[in-house]
Amino acid sequence: MPENLDLSIVIPVYNEADNLEHLYQRLSKLAELQSLKSEFIFVDDGSSDSSFKTIERLAAIDPRVKGLSFSRNFGHMFALTAGLDASRGRAVITLDADLQHPPEVIPVLLQKWKHGAEIVNTLRIDSAGTAFFKRVTAGTFYRLMQRIARINLPQNAADFRLLDRKVVETLKTVRERGRFLRGLISWVGYKQEFVEYKAEKRLAGQTKYSLGKMIAFALDGITSFSAVPLRFATYLGLLTALISFLYMIYALYQHFFTSHTLEGWTSVMVTVLFIGGIQLIFLGVIGEYLSRVYEETKQRPLYIISRKVGL
Ligand code: UDP
Ligand code: MG
DSSP states (O other): OOOOEEEEEEEEESSOHHHHHHHHHHHHHOHHHHHSOEEEEEEEOSOSSSHHHHHHHHHHHOTTEEEEEESSOOOHHHHHHHHHHHOOEEEEEEOOTTSSSOGGGHHHHHHHHHTTOSEEEEEEEOOTTSOHHHHHHHHHHHHHHHHHSSSOOOTTBOSOEEEEHHHHHHHHHOOOSSOOHHHHHHHHOSSEEEEEEEOOOOSSSOOSOOHHHHHHHHHHHHHHHOOHHHHHHHHHHHHHHHHHHHHHHHHHHHHHHOSOOSOOHHHHHHHHHHHHHHHHHHHHHHHHHHHHHHHHHHOOOSOOEEEEEOO
16 A cells, blocks of 8 residues: 655656755755655656766655656656656645746645645746747747647646646546647646746756757647647648639630730749648648657557666
């Protein structure tokens, strides 16, 4: 029988060795965590630095600290998933290892939970520390998602949230690879509340979200919650057909009622290139969805754990 815990804190870690000690100290200082039976689950997402060594060292001095280490880098969403899978608390809080999610907000989350909320989301109030580029791209992405996906995705939502055990158990049954957690959280429903917090600057190191990872994240989000890009092909196809029809009438008129018909190289080229371009774009869109269907059907595990401590 697993022991009963009040709270699990899940922390995805990718090359964050310089932040872990400090994060642990900040968590340890919270009086709420002293009075609650808690566990801190650090999920090392295939770090190449000494992150896991640090986790092992912390686990040796504090039995609340537990650690998992992936066999390679699987990505933030998979690290969060592994943490949720391993957690046993009646409530689970996920937070980043770089201290951009201030642990001091935890008591506020717990308060809302005790008053009946089953999911307590957080909304980031942008500080000067958030890069202009990230603000603009994130803003555009969430506006786009709002329009094309039928899920309500608040802007500035962070992966810093409290989940009730019920919600964690629900999420554990969702094993799709397109792990767009923010979307899934909105999708599962339950009684949700929001808490605002002021994002801090990353303590040490650089963002682990490269531009490539951000694009992959956005594509996962869109394709796992919306088929609108596919439907665009239909709309655009209809529009092109309509234009072609009008052009055909014009061409026939030219042929039968005027004498100058052989010019037209330009219009043929424009049409061929335009339609060719559109076809390539939508082949790409279909490919994006198809590749995801392919990934899902393989049913591979979402992550591979190579080492554990305390679990
Ligand atoms: N992270 C991870 N795997 C990755 C990338 C990031 O586990 O492949 C972790 C990272 O260590 C951090 C959290 O996810 O705890 C958020 O990453 P980061 O702070 O770099 O993203 P940003 O805050 O810049 O969006
Ligand atoms: Mg960060």
